[in-house]
Amino acid sequence: MSEYTSLGFIGLGAMGKPMAEQLATKLPSTTKITVYDVIEGAITELAEKYPGKVVAGSSPRDVTENSQLIFSMVPEGAHVRSVYLDEKTGVCSTDLGVRILVDCSTIDTATSLAVKDHVKIYHPKASFYDAPVSGGVIGAENGSIAFFLGCAETDPNLDRLTKLLDLMGKQVIPCGQPSLGLSAKLCNNYLSGLIAIANSEALIMGMKAGLNPRVLSSVFGAGTAQNTICDKFNPCPGVAPTAPSTNGYKGGFKVQLMKKDFSLAVDLAKQQGIDLVLGAQGLKTYENASNDPKCRDLDSRVVFRHLGGDEDWATKFN
Numbered sequence: 001m002s003e004y005t006s007l008g009f010i011g012l013g014a015m016g017k018p019m020a021e022q023l024a025t026k027l028p029s030t031t032k033i034t035v036y037d038v039i040e041g042a043i044t045e046l047a048e049k050y051p052g053k054v055v056a057g058s059s060p061r062d063v064t065e066n067s068q069l070i071f072s073m074v075p076e077g078a079h080v081r082s083v084y085l086d087e088k089t090g091v092c093s094t095d096l097g098v099r100i101l102v103d104c105s106t107i108d109t110a111t112s113l114a115v116k117d118h119v120k121i122y123h124p125k126a127s128f129y130d131a132p133v134s135g136g137v138i139g140a141e142n143g144s145i146a147f148f149l150g151c152a153e154t155d156p157n158l159d160r161l162t163k164l165l166d167l168m169g170k171q172v173i174p175c176g177q178p179s180l181g182l183s184a185k186l187c188n189n190y191l192s193g194l195i196a197i198a199n200s201e202a203l204i205m206g207m208k209a210g211l212n213p214r215v216l217s218s219v220f221g222a223g224t225a226q227n228t229i230c231d232k233f234n235p236c237p238g239v240a241p242t243a244p245s246t247n248g249y250k251g252g253f254k255v256q257l258m259k260k261d262f263s264l265a266v267d268l269a270k271q272q273g274i275d276l277v278l279g280a281q282g283l284k285t286y287e288n289a290s291n292d293p294k295c296r297d298l299d300s301r302v303v304f305r306h307l308g309g310d311e312d313w314a315t316k317f318n
């Protein structure tokens with residue numbers, strides 16, 4: 001069990017709220033969790049649901065002053081800067097001592113390293129980690145997400161961090177050094193985003209040629225094209241029973257988030273001097289799908305719909 005008696009959680013959205021709830025339900029009542037979000041309702045909802053255990057914070061600074069270790073889960077780099085570096089209300093505006101700061105947001109590596117450097121210079125005894133996650137909202141609700149930690153396997157805080165992260169997820173992978181958790185996450189989403197486009201195109205092509213998408217997906221599953229997007233998140237509705245597509249593309253990973261992560265991945269490649277063969281096409285596809293009123297706010301595998309996939313196929317095969 002965790003050695004901490006006071007934790008902080010900043011950012012209580014689609015991911016942060018269920019993650020904070022995992023901590024609230026699994027940690028003993030002697031551990032207090034101080035929470036903060038710019039949306040006040042998100043704070044009061046949790047504080048009222050877990051009275052005495054979850055405490056309402058008034059700013060990232062207030063959360064920090066009441067916590068030994070702080071998690072953050074906000075949308076983009078600009079939000080992370082504001083949470084940590086705001087001169088009056090930020091996490092770093094107070095004396096950090098030996099506190100541990102863990103940012104789980106998916107953001108650009110430059111912002112994460114800038115916060116890490118700031119902590120190192122002004123609060124040398126404190127530690128800052130990038131720890132982006134994979135597994136989506138359902139994974140956060142089930143406590144089955146994976147954490148990609150920006151640290152070495154020999155990091156002195158790894159054991160105590162893993163004990164806490166295990167309460168919210170099922171896997172913790174130390175990726176080597178600061179910001180490499182983020183690099184790993186961006187590489188993962190680049191690959192996963194491209195696989196979703198490739199599945200959609202191959203399905204659309206086969207269906208136009210007369211193939212039942214269920215049969216075609218079984219072929220992919222039996223052959224060298226086998227992949228998790230096809231098996232569990234099939235972009236064509238009605239093929240995989242639990243896929244967001246089968247539920248009207250609801251409840252998955254929003255197409256705008258995929259566009260954000262894909263764009264960050266393409267930037268990462270540019271910084272490394274890599275000319276991606278599929279990067280520009282993939283990015284354009286997710287930008288267009290994000291702006292498509294038929295796709296916006298839906299699961300990113302809605303790219304099948306955006307590319308003209310036939311969602312009424314079942315009537316033709318019955």
Ligand code: NAD
Nearest residue numbers: 011012013014015016037038074075079105106136137253
């Ligand atoms: P979200 O928009 O649902 O939640 C973000 C929360 O942060 C909101 O409640 C917002 O009010 C709060 N916030 C914004 N600025 C703040 C600030 N300055 N101080 C305090 N709170 C602030 O987003 P989400 O889906 O929870 O995603 C959060 C991060 O996790 C993103 O970087 C996203 O890419 C990543 N992620 C999301 C998923 C997913 O399936 N949703 C999966 C893996 C990773």
